[in-house]
Amino acid sequence: MTGLHSSNREVTMTATSPTELSQPSTSEEPVILDVRGLWKVFGPRADRVAGTPLAELSRAELKERTGCVAAVRDASFAVRRGEVFVVMGLSGSGKSTLVRCLTRLVEPTAGEVLLDGHDIRKAGDKELRELRRRRFAMVFQHFGLLPHRRVLDNIAYGLEIQGLKKEARYRRATEMLDLVGLSGYGESYPDQLSGGMQQRVGLARALAVDPEVLFFDEPFSALDPLIRRDMQNEVIRLHREVGKTMIFITHDLSEALKLGDRILVMRDGGLVQTGTPDEVVGAPADDYVREFVRDVSRSHVLTLRWIMRPPSGEDPLDGPELGPDVVIKDAVHTVLHADRPVRVVSDGELLGVVGSAEILEVIAE
Structure with a gap:
């Protein structure tokens, strides 16, 4: 789309689960909107919820005890x-x-919404x-x-x-x-x-x-x-x-x-x-997200980072070369038609290799 999906994340994966997952991708672009501890509570005396023990209650419990509904709860992101x-x-x-x-x-009931560092709540x-x-x-x-x-x-x-x-x-x-x-x-x-x-x-x-x-x-x-x-x-x-x-x-x-x-x-x-999309599909945070992404074709979202493996002593290292952010479905033809593992390379550094076994395991899911 825009190149923003391609990042400098260092992720090494097996075919089915992460073995090492870095922090979310970073970008050289500056933060334009920074949201910190944002709450929106509807109901009587809504301002008494954030920062108090009431904030720890579930939505249903908060509604029953106070008559308030927390529509947004302690949201922070950039x-x-x-x-x-x-x-x-x-x-x-x-x-x-x-x-x-x-x-x-x-x-908002509480929190900050910073646009280029200036809190628009003020x-x-x-x-x-x-x-x-x-x-x-x-x-x-x-x-x-x-x-x-x-x-x-x-x-x-x-x-x-x-x-x-x-x-x-x-x-x-x-x-x-x-x-x-x-x-x-x-x-x-x-x-x-x-x-x-x-x-x-x-x-x-x-x-x-x-x-x-x-x-x-x-x-x-x-x-x-x-x-x-x-x-x-x-x-x-x-x-x-x-x-x-x-x-x-x-x-x-x-x-x-x-x-x-x-x-x-x-x-x-x-x-x-x-x-990123591949992080949400490849490493869902809980059962709620896992259920969301259950029917997604992983080969259409995950990249070679998620299935590459360290080369073994028996792997020839003169096979085709692909980048780590190539989506698996776009690499299928190259991998399956190569007579040796595909090298996953970034900035001249060999990160891992991908063979037909890794590709077919994801497709079989």
Whole structure:
């Protein structure tokens, strides 16, 4: 997608389980959004929960004892500039509340949300409006288009709010229209477009203001499967072209694996696991995540890092060479047609070897 899946992680695996798993991958890109100890509690005297023994109660126990619901519980994570960060969970897990807390569409109960080191929880009304106008943009599930405005005017709406002159905002809106593949539809109205086309308009509107962070709140869940796939591919293409930081909310594992550079899994308001797609599939943190990824084809997600083994004294070391971040399915032809083990090499260093036995064991699963 963007090269962000390829990292400097040092992971040595057997065919079925990790023998050494490094810390989550790091990137040279700086952190743009740093979330620390974030809580959102709904109910009476919600501010008495975080930092007290009540915080240790389960969601059900907290509800019974206090009448409060902890929608987000002590969430801490960091998003790097240019990253596609996916938040995934079932309905009621707190993922949509979390993303709304990040933009203060919902006010957090406790914790910090640092944008480039500045806590936006401390922002006043004027500063918050500027953040939403210029640095943040959101793409919603139900499009949120203005039905009485043409497509071009919908795209230009955020620029109009910013006070940009008509000629400049229409020029920018036309560029975004072309970028999302809707050239020629500027004079149309939303109800004249299909659902997928309307979502492209919403995406163009978000991109028009040139935000630093794009938030997607389950934007494709109402679309038909084929249109949904097309829109996922569109997000991948746009990320490759514009390189925006994206925080994407979904309940769909396949969508998360397809789009995410890293994935955060939530349950009952809490964070269960954060990792790259191959880390979530290859080393699930608990039974909840394990059940989530049970039906995933591991060969389509895991890389050669997960199945390579140390070379033995009998292994010839002049076989084909592949990188450690090559996905297993993309290595099958090379490995199975080689008459000697494939060498897994990074920066000139031999990390391990992969033979047909390692490949076939993963495929057989």
